[in-house]
Amino acid sequence: MRNYALLLGTAALMSIGQAALAQDVANTDAAYSEDGRYYNDEDIPTFNINDEGAVDWLTYSGFRRYHSECHVCHGPEGEGSSYAPALKNSALEMDYYDFVDVVVNGRQRINAAENSVMPSFGDNPNVMCYLDDIYVYLRARGVEAVPRGRPGAKEAKSDVIREDENACLG
Amino acid sequence: MRKTKYLAAALLLSSTVTASANEELMSMMDDPNQWVIQTGDYANQRYSELDQINKDNVGDLQVAWTFSTGVLRGHEGSPLVIGDVMYVHTPFPNIVYALDLTQEGKIIWKYEPKQDPDVIPVMCCDTVNRGVAYADGKIFLHQADTTVVALNAETGAVEWSVMNGDASVGETNTATVLPVGDKVIVGISGGEFGVRGSVTAYSIADGSQVWRAYSMGPDSDILVDPEMTTHLGEPVGVDSGLNTWEGDQWKIGGGTTWGWYSYDPDENLVYYGTGNPSTWNPAQRPGDNRWSMTIMARDADTGMAKWFYQMTPHDEWDFDGINEMILTDQEIDGVERKLLTHFDRNGLGYTLDRITGELLVAEKFDPAVNWTTGVDMDPNSDTYGRPAVVAEYSTEQNGEDVNSTGICPAALGSKDQQPAAYSPETQLFYVPTNHVCMDYEPFRVSYTAGQPYVGATLAMYPAPDSHGGMGNFIAWDNTKGEIAWSLPEQFSVWSGPLATAGDVVFYGTLEGYLKAVDSNTGEELYRFKTASGIIGNVMTYTHDDKQYIAILSGIGGWAGIGLAAGLTNPNDGLGAVGGYAALSDYTALGGQMTVFALPD
Numbered sequence: 001m002r003n004y005a006l007l008l009g010t011a012a013l014m015s016i017g018q019a020a021l022a023q024d025v026a027n028t029d030a031a032y033s034e035d036g037r038y039y040n041d042e043d044i045p046t047f048n049i050n051d052e053g054a055v056d057w058l059t060y061s062g063f064r065r066y067h068s069e070c071h072v073c074h075g076p077e078g079e080g081s082s083y084a085p086a087l088k089n090s091a092l093e094m095d096y097y098d099f100v101d102v103v104v105n106g107r108q109r110i111n112a113a114e115n116s117v118m119p120s121f122g123d124n125p126n127v128m129c130y131l132d133d134i135y136v137y138l139r140a141r142g143v144e145a146v147p148r149g150r151p152g153a154k155e156a157k158s159d160v161i162r163e164d165e166n167a168c169l170g
Numbered sequence: 171m172r173k174t175k176y177l178a179a180a181l182l183l184s185s186t187v188t189a190s191a192n193e194e195l196m197s198m199m200d201d202p203n204q205w206v207i208q209t210g211d212y213a214n215q216r217y218s219e220l221d222q223i224n225k226d227n228v229g230d231l232q233v234a235w236t237f238s239t240g241v242l243r244g245h246e247g248s249p250l251v252i253g254d255v256m257y258v259h260t261p262f263p264n265i266v267y268a269l270d271l272t273q274e275g276k277i278i279w280k281y282e283p284k285q286d287p288d289v290i291p292v293m294c295c296d297t298v299n300r301g302v303a304y305a306d307g308k309i310f311l312h313q314a315d316t317t318v319v320a321l322n323a324e325t326g327a328v329e330w331s332v333m334n335g336d337a338s339v340g341e342t343n344t345a346t347v348l349p350v351g352d353k354v355i356v357g358i359s360g361g362e363f364g365v366r367g368s369v370t371a372y373s374i375a376d377g378s379q380v381w382r383a384y385s386m387g388p389d390s391d392i393l394v395d396p397e398m399t400t401h402l403g404e405p406v407g408v409d410s411g412l413n414t415w416e417g418d419q420w421k422i423g424g425g426t427t428w429g430w431y432s433y434d435p436d437e438n439l440v441y442y443g444t445g446n447p448s449t450w451n452p453a454q455r456p457g458d459n460r461w462s463m464t465i466m467a468r469d470a471d472t473g474m475a476k477w478f479y480q481m482t483p484h485d486e487w488d489f490d491g492i493n494e495m496i497l498t499d500q501e502i503d504g505v506e507r508k509l510l511t512h513f514d515r516n517g518l519g520y521t522l523d524r525i526t527g528e529l530l531v532a533e534k535f536d537p538a539v540n541w542t543t544g545v546d547m548d549p550n551s552d553t554y555g556r557p558a559v560v561a562e563y564s565t566e567q568n569g570e571d572v573n574s575t576g577i578c579p580a581a582l583g584s585k586d587q588q589p590a591a592y593s594p595e596t597q598l599f600y601v602p603t604n605h606v607c608m609d610y611e612p613f614r615v616s617y618t619a620g621q622p623y624v625g626a627t628l629a630m631y632p633a634p635d636s637h638g639g640m641g642n643f644i645a646w647d648n649t650k651g652e653i654a655w656s657l658p659e660q661f662s663v664w665s666g667p668l669a670t671a672g673d674v675v676f677y678g679t680l681e682g683y684l685k686a687v688d689s690n691t692g693e694e695l696y697r698f699k700t701a702s703g704i705i706g707n708v709m710t711y712t713h714d715d716k717q718y719i720a721i722l723s724g725i726g727g728w729a730g731i732g733l734a735a736g737l738t739n740p741n742d743g744l745g746a747v748g749g750y751a752a753l754s755d756y757t758a759l760g761g762q763m764t765v766f767a768l769p770d
Contacts, residue, residue, distance in 0.1 A: 064613065067627040072294055072362065076629070077732050082730030082759055083243055083296065110287050115243065115262055119291035124621040150573065150609065150629055169616060 006068075011115025025091045028139050036158030037132070044096045045132040047140040054153035055146060057161060063151055065130040078141045082118065083138045091138035099135060103127065129168035188384045192351045193543065195305050196435065198252070203712040205251045208301045208346045209589065209707075210668075211261075212433040214496035216591035217669045218710045220718035224672030231565070231766045234718060237275055239761035241265065244726015245704055248344060248666070249302025251711035257309055258763055260453045261726070262290055262297035264313045268326060268615060272389045272556045275484075279326030281311070289315045289337040294362040296726045300587070305349030305372050312343045312356055318372060320354075330377035332356060334370055341365050348431035348673040350470045357427030360488065361445040361732050364623040367462075369442065371473060381473035385425030385444040385461050386411040393468070393476070394463065399475040400527060402555045406460075406478065408759075412457040415449055423455070423619055424448030425462035429492030429587050434508070437525060439467045439476060440703065441510060443491035450488050450581075451612035451625035451762035459484040462493040465512060465520070469526060477527030482516050483556060486565040487541060487610060488581035488626075489516035494589040497524060500597060502531075502649045505572045511648040512603050515583025518545065518557070520591055521648045522652025529555055533651030535644065536584040536603055538633040540673065541577055565610050565626075573611040573627075580608035580630040582728055586664070586688060589707060590646075591665060593669040594691050598654055599646040602663035605633045606640050606737070631737045640733065640751075643677060645669075645692060655692040660751050664729045666707030668719070676719060680729055680747075681756040684721050684764065702760035703753065705729055716767055724761040 030038040030048040036057050038048040048058040066078065066087075073084040080086030091099060106120035121127040127134070140146040172531055198206045202219040210216040224229065239245065241260040250257045255278065255530040256269040263285055268278040290297055293314060303310045307395035308329060310322040316335035319328055335341030340363025350353040353371040361367070367385040372378065383393040392411040399406050412420060424442040432441045444466065447459035468475050484490050496511045502521070510524035517539030532545035541564075542557040561567050563577045582604055590601040608630045613627035632640045641659035644651070665678030675689045680703045685697040703725030710719050736752030 033297055057614075064611065066617070067629070068613070068624045069630070072622070072624070073291070074736050077735075079735030080294075080734075081734045082726050082753070086735070095702045106291075108287055108543070115241075115287065115290060115297065117290040119285050120290070121621070124618050126615050126621070128617075136704065154300065 026139065026143055028145070035160035036155060036163060037161065038136070039066045043073050045136050047136040049145060050155065052153060052154050055140070056136070057155050057157045059135045059137050059140050059146060060154040061130060062133035062135070065126070066134050066137055069124070069127050070134065077139050079148070087138050087155055088141035091135060091140040096135065100131060103131060125169050129165060181740060183204060192435070193569055195349060204253065205248070205709045205711050206304050207549040208247055208250070208303065208707070209430055209432065211492070212429055212435065214432040214589060215496060215498070215594075215706070216589060216666060217593055219671045220712065221672040221715050222669060222671060223670070223674065223719065225674050225688050225695060227768055228672070228674050230768055231686070231696050231698070231719070233572045234765045234767040235275060235697065236765065237269065237763040239265070239722075239724070239763065241724070241761045243761075244296040244298045244299040244445040244730055245722040245724030245761050246705050246707070246727060248707040248722060249720055250302060250304055252304050252339070252369060252454040254713070255305070255323070257302050259298050259302050259311065259726070260761060261301055262293070262314045264311060266298055266321065267301055269285070270660065281321055281326045283313055283316070283317065283319065283688050285313060285315045286337065288341055291309055292337060292340045292360070292363060293342045293344065294359070294729060295728045300344060300729050301427065301653040303347045303349050303354070308374065310347045310349065310354050312345060312347050314342055314344070316343045316370055318347065318354070318377065320374070320377060324579040324746060328757045332372055332379070333374055339363070340621070343428070345428045345430070348433060348440065349374060350433050353470065353753050355440055357429070357431070357442065359426050359428040360425040360447055361424040361624055363620065363623055364424070364425055364448045364617050366421060366423050367426035367444055369427050369468070369473070372563065383473040383475070384411070385414065385427065385464070386420040386423045386459070391518065393473045394475045401478060402529060403529065403549070410460050413462040416456045417570060419763055422448055422623065423459065423462065425464075430494035430589055432495045432497050433470065434497055434524060438470050439524070440470045441465065441467055441495040441497070441524065443495065444492060445490035445492050446485050446488045446556040449623050449625035451568045451570065451614060452484060452486045453612060454625065455613065458730050459485065461487065461635065465491065465495065465510070465522070467524065479522060479527055479529065479555065481518070481520065481557070484566065486515070487577060489514065489583055491515070491557055493585060493587060494727065496590060496592050496599065498592055498594070509648065511592070511599060513570070513585045513646075515579070515586065516541070516557070517584035518542070519581045519646055519648065519651060521651070529635065532650065535646055535653065536579065536599060536605060537644065538578040538607065538636060539584060565612050571611065571613050573609050576607060576634070577610055578607040578633055579604060581610070581628055582606060582630070582662070582732065586728060588664050588705070589666040590722045591675065593675070593689055594647040595671065595673070597647070598689070599648055600634040600667045600669055600677070600689070601644045601646050602665055602667060602677060603642045603644055604640065605636060605642050606630050606662065630732060636715045640737065657687070657692050660702045660739055661733060662729055664705040664727065668708035668710060670710065676708040678706065678708065678721055679731065680704065680725065680753055685709070686696040686768070698766070701762040703730070703757040719766040720763055722761070722763050725759060729753070
């Protein structure tokens with residue numbers, strides 16, 4: 001619980017100041033890694049594909065969680081549905097903090113032409129504990145670093161990721 | 171004019187004698203000039219005696235008029251025609267229009283409920299609604315937020331409304347309702363949110379609750395008599411809805427009731443099916459999970475169950491059992507019997523005796539089905555009535571966090587809710603099917619009220635080693651359990667067909683075609699591409715002695731989610747990615763009714 005409360009606070013704070021800074025060019029290159037998680041040079045989570053073609057654990061985990069929690073509206077592999085946007089593009093067009101903000105708080109577009117509602121997932125551990133996983137998976141999809149379908153080879157789950165997951169799920 | 175008077179007389183009559191609603195409605199169902207219930211009749215046959223449009227002239231069919239619903243999302247169900255008035259519904263926000271057929275569809279009244287938009291994202295798989303019902307001078311609408319509302323058929327005024335569920339815990343509605351006698355019977359959605367399914371009867375007169383039967387839980391909740399209620403001829407026994415679950419999982423056990431309902435007036439029995447047990451991860455719910463995945467026969471007045479048949483004990487694939495039950499009187503094995511035929515998501519076509527619940531036929535209606543080798547039909551066997559599960563495709567046996575591959579059908583089933591039709595002339599069932607397979611990986615999830623409770627990752631793709639399409643439109647012989655003919659379709663067929671005495675069967679396709687085929691041979695006789703993809707059901711009526719065919723277009727629903735971007739087969743390797751058709755290359759959102767007729 002502590003982990004995502006912290007994340008939530010950060011997101012709310014940052015989204016005010018940095019909303020205008022959405023990158024024109026997706027900065028998806030991994031600059032460094034920590035305990036099996038990868039980050040770009042702006043300390044934003046990103047995916048990684050190693051020399052053997054294996055994806056990082058979070059990208060694989062994000063594939064699974066996306067297809068459990070997001071797929072029923074946003075279609076397979078972030079491709080979008082008849083009514084919900086293709087998140088593989090949203091994850092590139094929105095900056096990380098805006099992305100987190102929409103997932104945590106939801107958003108509505110209700111007017112004469114649209115009845116679109118993104119629910120708030122802030123209370124849902126199946127989403128909140130895997131937010132970075134889903135984000136990096138969608139970024140990987142967005143730049144087509146990972147093709148449609150199930151990722152093939154993957155890195156092992158690190159002990160830290162496992163411990164964090166257990167702590168978050170409670 | 172004749173019909174207007176008839177309607178007025180009916181309204182007058184029924185408003186004073188509520189108990190006659192049943193007879194009134196049944197006599198209206200017998201009149202092929204009207205279409206007074208979504209399913210065509212209580213037997214769910216979707217068959218019309220009209221034959222002005224027939225196999226010799228259907229090729230001349232033309233668009234007579236159209237109507238935009240003003241709503242963009244998936245349009246399921248169909249209009250009703252009561253006398254000279256057509257009633258058209260929409261997905262969320264669930265608008266109802268009453269159109270005057272004597273004035274070229276002029277709008278008599280429009281009803282638009284105010285609903286909290288928070289219900290939208292808790293509707294699994296789009297904001298569809300499968301239409302309104304009529305009885306006793308009232309139009310019944312079951313809204314997305316589970317408000318059941320009775321509207322005055324002449325004015326649109328709200329006569330009563332009642333809340334059937336709680337959208338904040340994921341209880342929603344997509345289904346139509348079934349008026350029977352002096353009651354209206356309603357179901358509930360939300361199996362992907364851990365909702366415990368139920369069926370509830372409300373008084374047609376004032377909306378007061380008469381009975382409610384849950385799909386699982388104590389006997390007093392599920393309305394069974396442990397000695398009298400049977401499963402395959404044996405008493406269900408005490409606590410059948412509890413002792414097939416571990417701990418309190420039954421409280422969030424699914425078994426929702428969002429499909430079609432049918433009714434046998436002679437037996438006074440209502441028939442319907444229950445949905446998947448929740449979650450989709452079978453390891454989290456040991457046991458048979460009764461009475462999810464079950465065909466139910468209940469007394470319309472009390473809700474008491476006469477018999478159950480659980481098709482898929484301990485579901486491992488999300489094969490909801492909610493598809494329609496089609497009631498026919500046919501000869502089988504030389505004996506005339508009252509039958510119930512059901513095409514399940516699990517890919518098996520079942521034929522049962524609808525009085526006793528005896529299982530007569532259970533055969534695959536898509537040859538691709540591979541998760542089972544078949545159902546044990548030996549009444550003396552310990553596994554009588556159970557499907558034999560193939561270990562390779564068992565997500566339970568393969569375990570959590572293991573990806574089971576190549577399972578046919580996919581979770582959307584060999585057929586979803588899109589209702590089949592039956593022609594008493596050909597004695598064939600016309601079945602819209604999905605030809606899609608999947609990989610399925612279950613994993614542990616935790617339950618939060620009002621949040622998705624799924625617990626599996628799925629990948630879907632067209633059935634391998636077949637015609638490459640994702641659907642078939644088939645004719646089925648329910649006494650033999652055999653496919654008579656099968657038409658390959660590029661996409662799943664997600665439209666409820668209409669069979670007519672003109673030897674024609676009509677159905678819609680996801681690209682947006684309305685098609686007419688010969689009911690004996692399947693030969694295509696006519697096609698017209700409507701404004702958007704079709705997931706609605708075909709209906710027919712007459713006005714001024716002229717026959718019309720009407721269909722709602724408006725892509726969406728499960729099909730609009732799964733197929734919009736096209737499917738890929740992860741097992742085909744990279745070369746095949748994008749090799750399958752994407753629905754978004756053929757059609758876009760748009761709610762429109764198209765009405766067809768022969769040229770004057």
